[in-house]
Amino acid sequence: MTINNPHIVFAGGGTAGHLFPGLAVAEQLLIIAPRARITIATGSKPQERELVLRAGYEHLQLPSRPLPRGPRGAWRFVKENLAGYRAAARFARAEDISLVVGLGGYASAPMAWAAAAGRLPLVLLEQNTVPGRATRWFAPRASLVCIAFEEAGKLLRAAGPVRLTGNPIRSGFESADHSVVRLIRRPPRKAASVEASSLNGDLVSDGPANGGLPRAARLPQRQLLILGGSGGAHTLNEQIPRALYKLHDQLRGWRIVHQTGSRDREATAALYRKLAVPALTVSFVERLQPLLRGADLVISRAGGTTLAELATTGSPALLVPYPHAASDHQRKNANIFAAAGAAEILDTRELDGRLDNAFASALTPLLQNEHIRQSMSRSMRELARPDAAWHVATMIAQLSDMRTAPQAAIA
Numbered sequence: 431m432t433i434n435n436p437h438i439v440f441a442g443g444g445t446a447g448h449l450f451p452g453l454a455v456a457e458q459l460l461i462i463a464p465r466a467r468i469t470i471a472t473g474s475k476p477q478e479r480e481l482v483l484r485a486g487y488e489h490l491q492l493p494s495r496p497l498p499r500g501p502r503g504a505w506r507f508v509k510e511n512l513a514g515y516r517a518a519a520r521f522a523r524a525e526d527i528s529l530v531v532g533l534g535g536y537a538s539a540p541m542a543w544a545a546a547a548g549r550l551p552l553v554l555l556e557q558n559t560v561p562g563r564a565t566r567w568f569a570p571r572a573s574l575v576c577i578a579f580e581e582a583g584k585l586l587r588a589a590g591p592v593r594l595t596g597n598p599i600r601s602g603f604e605s606a607d608h609s610v611v612r613l614i615r616r617p618p619r620k621a622a623s624v625e626a627s628s629l630n631g632d633l634v635s636d637g638p639a640n641g642g643l644p645r646a647a648r649l650p651q652r653q654l655l656i657l658g659g660s661g662g663a664h665t666l667n668e669q670i671p672r673a674l675y676k677l678h679d680q681l682r683g684w685r686i687v688h689q690t691g692s693r694d695r696e697a698t699a700a701l702y703r704k705l706a707v708p709a710l711t712v713s714f715v716e717r718l719q720p721l722l723r724g725a726d727l728v729i730s731r732a733g734g735t736t737l738a739e740l741a742t743t744g745s746p747a748l749l750v751p752y753p754h755a756a757s758d759h760q761r762k763n764a765n766i767f768a769a770a771g772a773a774e775i776l777d778t779r780e781l782d783g784r785l786d787n788a789f790a791s792a793l794t795p796l797l798q799n800e801h802i803r804q805s806m807s808r809s810m811r812e813l814a815r816p817d818a819a820w821h822v823a824t825m826i827a828q829l830s831d832m833r834t835a836p837q838a839a840i841a
Contacts, residue, residue, distance in 0.1 A: 435465045436830035437526055441518075441541030442533025442555075443472035444496070446481075446660035447735040451555050451819070452533040453485050454598040458823035463830075469525070471518065473537035477660075481716070492517050496536040497563065514540030515547075522548050528830045529553065532572075538564050546571040551829045555822065556582050557597050557734030559766065560759040573829055576822050578734050578815075579766065595822050596815025597738035602719040603816065652684045654797075655721055655745075657730035659752075660714060662691015665778060665785070666750060667698040670729060673789035675705040680797040684726075689715050719743070726803060727796055729789075732764035732775075740773075741814040746806030747773040748792055772809035 438459065440452040449472065456468050471490040472478040482489040493514040495507045518540040521527075530545035532538040532554045542564065545552040551573040556565045559579040569575055569588040577583050578597040586592060654674075658666045667690050674681060686709035690698045699711040715721060722728070722743040730736055732749045740747050749767065751760035767773040776792045778785060796802060 435467065436463060436528035436827075437467040437469070438529050438531065438826065438830060439469045439471055439490070439522075439527050439541055439545075440531045440533060441471040441492075442535050442538035443475065443478045444535035444537045445733070447557060447733040448533045448535040448538070449478055449481065450600055450735055451557060451598040452531060453481070453487075454600045454819040455531065455555070455822045455826065456485070456487060457601055458598075458819045459826060462823055462827045466830075471521075471537075471541045477714070478537075490521060492537070492540045494537045494540055511536075511539060515543045518544035519547065522550065529826060531555065531826065532564060532568060534562050534564050536564065539567070542568045553822075553826055553829065555598065556586075557738075558582065558759040559734075559762040560757040561585055562756060562759075574825060576825070578738065578818075579763070581762070581766075593821075593825065596818035597734050598819035598822050599735070599738050599742055599816070600717075600719075600819075602717070603722075603739055603742040652726045653721075653724050654681075654684050654686050655725040655728045655730075656686070656688040657715075657718075657728060657736065658689060658691055659731050659733060659736070660691070662689070662694050662713075663731055663750070663752070664694060666729065666731075667691070667694040668701075669785040669789055671698065671701045671705055671707055671709070672786035673793060674707050674709075676786065676790040677793060677797065680794060681707075684797070686710065687712065687721060687725075689713070727793075729793075732760040732767075734759075734763055737763055737767060737813075738815070738818070741767075741810050742816045744807040744811040744814075746796070746803045746810060748796060749773045749775050751775070751777055753777070753779050767810075767813065770809050770813055772806055772813055774806075 440456055442448040442452055452470060459466060469488040469490050470482045471492050473494045474491055479489050493510040495510040498504055498507050522544050527550055529551040530541055532542040532552060534556060542552060546568060552568060552571060554565050554568060554572045554575045556575060556577045559581045561582050569586045572588055573590040575586060575588045575592045576595045577592060580594055583592045656666055656670050688698060688709050688711050690711050690713060692713045695711055695713045702709045702711065718739060722739060722745050725745050728740060728745045728747040730747055730749060732751045749764040751764050761777060764775045768775045774792060776788060781788045
């Protein structure tokens with residue numbers, strides 16, 4: 431592979447929050463180096479493969495497994511990750527890789543390990559305030575680490591430069607156009623949810639795996655969007671419908687779109703029907719830009735990638751940090767946005783009473799007061815770094831052209 435035709439491998443996954451920044455950077459990299467070959471290595475989740483192939487990149491599946499909580503899974507952890515490393519090393523030797531980009535998460539480890547062992551330039555992307563295990567493990571071997579929050583750099587011992595770039599986000603967030611949105615959903619019962627026609631000019635489908643027919647629509651005047659991450663959030667799926675039931679009067683003139691994850695979609699839709707709260711429930715939103723741009727308020731977890739997307743679209747949010755996130759990084763992410771006036775936080779670990787009552791109480795002023803939402807929206811936009819993907823891609827292009835002295839390219 432020549433310097434004019436570099437082969438760049440992006441490695442990661444496990445969640446969309448790790449994979450999507452890689453897709454964003456890959457897109458910008460092809461603008462800088464149109465003849466580059468890009469492979470994206472992920473774990474075994476079918477959705478990851480579908481997202482990569484639909485984006486037009488080569489896909490490599492590598493065995494990997496997260497660190498077990500106890501000794502029971504230790505043997506399987508070692509076995510699968512060792513198999514993943516061996517497969518990654520074989521691929522690196524056979525395909526003449528120029529550079530590896532680790533996207534974080536356990537799925538990035540086999541290829542990052544192979545890059546370090548093979549003395550290939552290694553770039554790491556860290557999405558959160560507290561670096562994940564993969565970033566901490568490989569930072570001492572990395573040519574470059576790109577971080578989203580300044581706080582993360584203080585916790586890293588890196589061999590190469592650490593650059594504050596922000597979180598790379600996919601194209602469409604940084605512009606005002608309304609691009610296509612694909613929603614995984616099944617046809618709702620008439621009394622169960624808002625019809626697809628309530629979504630603005632977007633494609634509503636059964637999602638990546640199932641296809642589906644497009645339907646045109648218009649967004650309502652005000653929209654409440656609930657996001658639980660790519661896998662959904664069980665607590666939000668159980669408690670938000672109950673909270674919204676208590677807010678009947680405040681929700682007049684609002685429409686509700688709730689992304690549930692695949693496991694809870696049917697149960698959440700059934701709960702909304704039982705409570706007679708009109709809502710569109712969807713399993714997964716692949717292209718989130720139009721929904722975020724049309725949202726007057728968002729309830730979401732506080733992963734770094736989600737926060738970057740909220741900031742770029744100026745979407746005011748009630749953040750509900752995942753209580754079991756490693757090193758409590760979601761709460762620490764959320765604290766930065768709350769301190770800036772861009773979001774409110776509801777930490778479920780701090781509550782003694784009923785969660786639906788707490789959600790209802792937190793949502794009431796946000797639903798009722800448009801001035802609060804507008805102020806939060808302005809503060810959100812001040813936190814945005816819409817050019818992060820371009821900056822990261824530029825540094826990767828420099829590194830892939832200077833394999834013998836990677837750090838000098840970006841010093």
